[in-house]
Amino acid sequence: MLNYEKENQVFLNLIEEKITEIIPQKQPEALYSAFNYVMTAGGKRIRPVLTMLACALLTGKPQHAVSAGLAIEIIHNFTLVHDDIMDNSSIRRGRETVHIKWDESTAILTGDMMVGWAYRMLPTSAPRYAELVEELNTALVDVCEGQQFDMEFNSRSDVTIDEYIEMIKLKTSALLRCSVRLGALIGNCSKEQYDALDNFALNLGIAFQIQDDMLDMTADQLKFGKKIGQDIIEGKKSFIILKALELATEEKDIALLQKYMHTKNGLPETYIPQFKEIFDNLNIFEIGQKIIDEYINKANSYIQNIQNSVQNDYYEMLKHFVNSLNKRVY
Ligand code: IPE
Numbered sequence: 301m302l303n304y305e306k307e308n309q310v311f312l313n314l315i316e317e318k319i320t321e322i323i324p325q326k327q328p329e330a331l332y333s334a335f336n337y338v339m340t341a342g343g344k345r346i347r348p349v350l351t352m353l354a355c356a357l358l359t360g361k362p363q364h365a366v367s368a369g370l371a372i373e374i375i376h377n378f379t380l381v382h383d384d385i386m387d388n389s390s391i392r393r394g395r396e397t398v399h400i401k402w403d404e405s406t407a408i409l410t411g412d413m414m415v416g417w418a419y420r421m422l423p424t425s426a427p428r429y430a431e432l433v434e435e436l437n438t439a440l441v442d443v444c445e446g447q448q449f450d451m452e453f454n455s456r457s458d459v460t461i462d463e464y465i466e467m468i469k470l471k472t473s474a475l476l477r478c479s480v481r482l483g484a485l486i487g488n489c490s491k492e493q494y495d496a497l498d499n500f501a502l503n504l505g506i507a508f509q510i511q512d513d514m515l516d517m518t519a520d521q522l523k524f525g526k527k528i529g530q531d532i533i534e535g536k537k538s539f540i541i542l543k544a545l546e547l548a549t550e551e552k553d554i555a556l557l558q559k560y561m562h563t564k565n566g567l568p569e570t571y572i573p574q575f576k577e578i579f580d581n582l583n584i585f586e587i588g589q590k591i592i593d594e595y596i597n598k599a600n601s602y603i604q605n606i607q608n609s610v611q612n613d614y615y616e617m618l619k620h621f622v623n624s625l626n627k628r629v630y
Pocket residue numbers: 342343344345346393471472508509512630
């Protein structure tokens with residue numbers, strides 16, 4: 301039987317090796333330094349791991365999907381570089397963000413260039429190469445739509461939880477879906493296997509973003525690597541805000557939440573403890589965790605369908621991976 305932790309480390313090593321292999325040291329120095337800086341800052345690498353797991357599930361050969369996994373990891377990192385400009389975030393993965401360490405122009409260009417590098421990582425010799433390209437196209441379009449909705453929600457006071465879920469399906473699930481689809485296509489999946497993995501990732505992505513919104517308030521900043529309360533400062537219509545608005549009954553809580561809903565640019569840092577208290581009193585984090593568990597269960601139910609068509613330990617490893625994601629603290 302596979303030792304899942306060990307095998308996960310093997311996956312991560314393959315990814316890190318590939319990253320060091322591909323990033324050149326060349327001119328313009330700032331552009332390539334920023335590319336290297338963002339790619340080697342120690343992200344969790346969940347997307348390439350998912351690509352490798354999806355491929356491994358169908359073929360037993362995770363190593364066939366390292367390069368494609370890197371493609372989606374580069375796209376992910378590109379979205380983070382631009383997201384940090386849009387969200388005015390100054391720290392990520394415990395370090396200064398690219399637009400702070402360099403400047404906005406460098407961050408925009410680094411991000412743009414990374415899209416080119418991502419496409420370059422797709423294996424041209426793969427029998428289903430054209431489909432891989434189309435998957436990256438879809439992911440890029442969807443993530444931009446999601447990010448635009450996210451930004452537009454800032455100036456809206458009437459965002460609903462249903463709208464929020466549709467938005468995160470785009471900004472977050474899109475890349476997780478792309479991750480498993482790439483791995484599945486490299487593994488020459490059937491239509492049923494593709495759909496099962498796709499629906500799995502759609503629901504996993506929803507759970508993942510709700511978690512991220514909760515961690516924004518509850519995490520240990522050192523571990524999380526991002527500023528705690530940043531979503532409040534930026535005026536994000538995050539899951540915890542929308543859920544609190546739905547459940548609040550105290551007049552003063554409703555008043556503060558409504559005030560927040562009507563501010564386009566969020567509230568100063570000094571308000572964070574007040575929000576934390578409202579969230580705690582309403583049990584928002586317990587309620588949120590239950591909702592996350594529901595999405596995780598739904599995600600797992602989809603991959604159960606392909607369990608019968610595969611004969612290796614990677615199904616259990618994937619479930620183990622999902623389980624550890626659900627317990628994440630950063
Ligand atoms: C951050 O993604 C952006 C979200 C979708 C919430 P991750 O939490 O996967 O970031 P890294 O790559 O591990 O830093």
